[in-house]
Amino acid sequence: MNPIPTLASVTLRSLLPENTTLEAYYYILFKEPFLLWLRNSLILAAGTVAITAIVAFITGAALSRFNIPGKTTLMVTIYVMTFFPFAATALPLYLMFASLGMLRHTLTTYVGLILAYSGGTSIFSSYLVKVFLDRIPRDYEEAALIDGLTRFGAFFRILLPMAMPIIAFVALLAFMGAYTDYALANAFIMKGSMWTLTLGMYYLAFVNRATLYNVLAAFSVLMGIPIFAIFIAFQKYLVQIYAMGGVKA
Amino acid sequence: MDYLQKLDRVFIQYLYLLPIIAIALFLFLYPVAYAVYISFTNFNLYHLFHYTFVGLKIYEQLLTSSTFYTLLLNTIIWTVGSLIPMVLVGFILALILNQRDIRGRNVFFTLLLAPWAFPAYISLVIWYGMWNYEYGIVNKFLGLLGIPPINWLTFTNTAWAALILTNLWLSFPYYTAVFLSSLQGIPAELYDIAVVDGANAWHKFRYITLPLMRSAIAFVSVGGFVFTWNNFYPIYILTGGGPGISTDILIVYTYQEAFSYGYYNIAAAYSVISTIILAIMAILMLRVGRVLEVIT
Numbered sequence: 001m002n003p004i005p006t007l008a009s010v011t012l013r014s015l016l017p018e019n020t021t022l023e024a025y026y027y028i029l030f031k032e033p034f035l036l037w038l039r040n041s042l043i044l045a046a047g048t049v050a051i052t053a054i055v056a057f058i059t060g061a062a063l064s065r066f067n068i069p070g071k072t073t074l075m076v077t078i079y080v081m082t083f084f085p086f087a088a089t090a091l092p093l094y095l096m097f098a099s100l101g102m103l104r105h106t107l108t109t110y111v112g113l114i115l116a117y118s119g120g121t122s123i124f125s126s127y128l129v130k131v132f133l134d135r136i137p138r139d140y141e142e143a144a145l146i147d148g149l150t151r152f153g154a155f156f157r158i159l160l161p162m163a164m165p166i167i168a169f170v171a172l173l174a175f176m177g178a179y180t181d182y183a184l185a186n187a188f189i190m191k192g193s194m195w196t197l198t199l200g201m202y203y204l205a206f207v208n209r210a211t212l213y214n215v216l217a218a219f220s221v222l223m224g225i226p227i228f229a230i231f232i233a234f235q236k237y238l239v240q241i242y243a244m245g246g247v248k249a
Numbered sequence: 250m251d252y253l254q255k256l257d258r259v260f261i262q263y264l265y266l267l268p269i270i271a272i273a274l275f276l277f278l279y280p281v282a283y284a285v286y287i288s289f290t291n292f293n294l295y296h297l298f299h300y301t302f303v304g305l306k307i308y309e310q311l312l313t314s315s316t317f318y319t320l321l322l323n324t325i326i327w328t329v330g331s332l333i334p335m336v337l338v339g340f341i342l343a344l345i346l347n348q349r350d351i352r353g354r355n356v357f358f359t360l361l362l363a364p365w366a367f368p369a370y371i372s373l374v375i376w377y378g379m380w381n382y383e384y385g386i387v388n389k390f391l392g393l394l395g396i397p398p399i400n401w402l403t404f405t406n407t408a409w410a411a412l413i414l415t416n417l418w419l420s421f422p423y424y425t426a427v428f429l430s431s432l433q434g435i436p437a438e439l440y441d442i443a444v445v446d447g448a449n450a451w452h453k454f455r456y457i458t459l460p461l462m463r464s465a466i467a468f469v470s471v472g473g474f475v476f477t478w479n480n481f482y483p484i485y486i487l488t489g490g491g492p493g494i495s496t497d498i499l500i501v502y503t504y505q506e507a508f509s510y511g512y513y514n515i516a517a518a519y520s521v522i523s524t525i526i527l528a529i530m531a532i533l534m535l536r537v538g539r540v541l542e543v544i545t
Contacts, residue, residue: 062265122269179368180369205374224371
């Protein structure tokens with residue numbers, strides 16, 4: 001909300017806002033395609049959150065409740081995979097999707113990006129869900145199974161409501177991952193109309209040298225709003241996660 | 250019949266794991282294998298359709314070039330230089346917040362989490378502005394103290410200082426939070442008994458806190474090492490590896506090589522070597538810190 005400071009008058013006074021104005025917000029919302037970028041970012045983030053939450057819950061529940069042969073091997077593999085650097089997979093994924101011709105159309109580019117993001121987040125998330133579910137006693141589901149519910153039904157009707165705190169946490173991680181990603185989006189996206197907020201911000205900050213600093217600040221405030229909205233929406237669950245103290249990102 | 254039923258049940262149980270196995274295969278194992286494969290070919294933007302197998306040539310080029318060793322050294326400076334202040338600051342802050350009679354701990358804690366909760370990407374773009382020579386707030390504050398402005402990001406030494414300070418600001422809340430939760434797991438009786446035996450504050454720290462925190466410190470350090478080694482955004486956004494490649498690290502160089510210059514095979518070779526070095530270091534540290542015993 002600050003007009004651009006200059007070096008000419010370096011005093012304490014100049015570090016404080018002089019005349020507050022909403023001009024920067026007006027500029028960012030109506031002179032730049034901010035809303036388009038926001039929509040694109042939200043589409044990608046929503047897709048990633050949906051896939052991550054479903055895959056992480058099913059995998060976490062199965063790993064926690066079943067005695068499958070080869071489970072330990074799978075767990076260790078999953079744990080090691082969370083250590084892989086994204087650069088080791090970003091390039092081959094790009095080449096893979098490009099050779100499938102998926103990067104030519106908007107829809108398939110989004111599908112590719114959502115899959116790439118979900119791959120990164122759902123493996124780590126499955127591990128978190130598994131650790132969380134291990135602490136919930138099996139008695140509830142077993143009672144439900146005796147009452148004639150199927151295994152699948154027991155997972156979704158009994159276990160899912162109890163797992164909501166960790167699902168919320170995992171959803172938040174997935175949202176942040178997709179919403180603030182620059183590296184993959186920059187590699188995958190070819191057309192300006194598909195740009196996300198991070199690409200737009202990079203353009204405003206580094207390519208378009210004429211961008212004023214207050215516009216950038218307004219940009220980051222606006223970009224932060226969805227994140228804080230999700231924080232507030234999930235607050236009830238996130239507090240429970242912190243109270244348990246066992247899960248860290 | 251029993252056997253068949255059991256087989257049937259195992260099969261159904263595997264169906265639940267199908268999504269994650271598919272993800273692991275197609276989005277992790279296949280890409281990694283593909284990266285290893287193209288690092289042995291001359292596949293790049295200029296040989297997109299007619300590429301040939303060149304064996305170890307790329308690795309030979311890479312390991313005999315001075316670029317690789319500069320990058321490796323930079324990566325180590327970046328990782329170790331960031332990790333030590335982050336762990337120290339995180340640990341000291343956790344100790345301060347863990348004092349039993351401190352007031353307003355929750356307020357401090359909430360404030361501490363702000364830099365963590367706010368996306369690093371946005372914070373970094375803002376920090377880029379703050380290090381700016383002409384308009385940056387850092388130089389303005391220095392100006393108030395009578396220090397002439399510094400061109401932070403254009404000289405190697407000041408660029409490293411700016412990078413590491415920024416990274417410290419971004420990541421110390423995480424370390425504080427983890428250390429604080431394991432400090433709170435230490436039973437208070439231990440300290441009470443020590444006081445009865447006549448221990449002072451230093452004794453309590455040296456003989457109770459430190460030994461009990463050892464595994465937490467080791468675990469967090471290994472995790473932090475792996476994360477910082479592969480931490481892409483701070484360097485990519487603040488300096489882009491510049492001036493020259495003097496603050497470039499392996500992961501940023503890999504990305505630039507692939508997506509800015511189209512040398513896919515060289516980028517793949519870099520990422521393979523980087524991952525191997527990182528894996529060796531992580532395993533060594535896990536062994537030395539005996540962290541695996543904690544996990545299993």
